[in-house]
Amino acid sequence: MKQNWWKILGAVLVLYSIIxxxxxxxxxxxxxxxxxxxxxxxxxxxxxxxxxxxVSAVYSIKYLSNSKFDNDIVAAQAxxxxxxxxxxxxxxxxxxxxxxxGAWWVADVKLNGVAVSMLIYLAYFILRGSIDEEQKxxxxxxxxxxxxxxxYIVFIMVLPRLNDSLHPGNGGNPGFNKYDLDSTMRTVFYPxxxxxxxxxxxxxxLRIRTERLKRKTLFNE
Amino acid sequence: xxxxKHIFLFAFLLMGLSSWTQGxxxxxxxxxxxxxxxxxxVVTVLAIIFVGILVYLIMLDRKIRKIEKELKNKE
Numbered sequence: 376m377k378q379n380w381w382k383i384l385g386a387v388l389v390l391y392s393i394i395x396x397x398x399x400x401x402x403x404x405x406x407x408x409x410x411x412x413x414x415x416x417x418x419x420x421x422x423x424x425x426x427x428x429x430v431s432a433v434y435s436i437k438y439l440s441n442s443k444f445d446n447d448i449v450a451a452q453a454x455x456x457x458x459x460x461x462x463x464x465x466x467x468x469x470x471x472x473x474x475x476x477g478a479w480w481v482a483d484v485k486l487n488g489v490a491v492s493m494l495i496y497l498a499y500f501i502l503r504g505s506i507d508e509e510q511k512x513x514x515x516x517x518x519x520x521x522x523x524x525x526x527y528i529v530f531i532m533v534l535p536r537l538n539d540s541l542h543p544g545n546g547g548n549p550g551f552n553k554y555d556l557d558s559t560m561r562t563v564f565y566p567x568x569x570x571x572x573x574x575x576x577x578x579x580x581l582r583i584r585t586e587r588l589k590r591k592t593l594f595n596e
Numbered sequence: 597x598x599x600x601k602h603i604f605l606f607a608f609l610l611m612g613l614s615s616w617t618q619g620x621x622x623x624x625x626x627x628x629x630x631x632x633x634x635x636x637x638v639v640t641v642l643a644i645i646f647v648g649i650l651v652y653l654i655m656l657d658r659k660i661r662k663i664e665k666e667l668k669n670k671e
Contacts (some may be wrong), residue, residue: 382657386650393646397639577653584660591667 385573392567420464488530
């Protein structure tokens with residue numbers, strides 16, 4: 376129980392954000408109306424995705440430096456959970472775009488950048504599936520994963536800021552003041568981000584432990 | 597004196613509450629939804645779904661821990 380405190384914290388924070396996210400007042404904005412509350416649910420998906428993919432990239436670097444197979448397990452499972460969060464982020468964003476921008480998909484730098492980086496990560500899993508030899512698979516996919524993470528950051532963080540974008544927080548230098556966050560919204564948004572990151576890490580550890588068990592039983596037999 | 601303090605405190609709380617519930621007025625918001633109280637139905641539904649997912653995660657966590665322990669005892 377002692378080492379599980381962060382799981383409880385994550386659960387409490389997300390639950391708090393779900394309840395207060397609907398009940399607390401939000402600034403009245405034209406076009407956005409009540410959909411501004413999506414900020415508490417859509418944006419944390421991307422924050423957790425970036426965190427989880429960052430973990431994945433770090434463990435790929437670790438694998439390349441010490442060739443410990445466990446690092447490959449962490450990197451692969453983290454990338455997997457990252458994709459889940461990305462799909463959730465894309466679908467919720469598409470839903471939000473339909474009723475604020477008027478279309479499910481807009482040919483926007485941010486949106487297309489995210490779509491391309493999702494495809495890059497999809498190729499990571501295809502690459503893993505196509506190599507049978509374990510060490511070779513771990514090494515080649517680790518190199519590819521680092522490359523994928525760098526591209527992901529460029530596509531999602533760098534390029535949208537160099538261009539005009541419909542998506543908030545792009546074009547020029549987005550500070551947090553540009554998010555139209557008032558102080559009430561901050562009290563929900565920050566806990567939501569932290570809570571979802573913790574939940575995502577929890578799901579990731581479950582996958583990692585299952586994969587470790589699988590390897591252990593395979594080796595014993 | 598003490599009573600006066602309490603009255604002041606109560607007044608301040610009321611002031612805060614009234615400014616909290618005031619909308620901007622121009623843009624149409626779901627204020628009526630709060631009045632009818634039905635937004636709480638949605639909040640409850642979402643909370644139930646999330647708690648359900650949490651329970652599922654906890655059960656998965658326990659199951660994995662059990663197998664981990666069993667494997668450790670075998671070694």
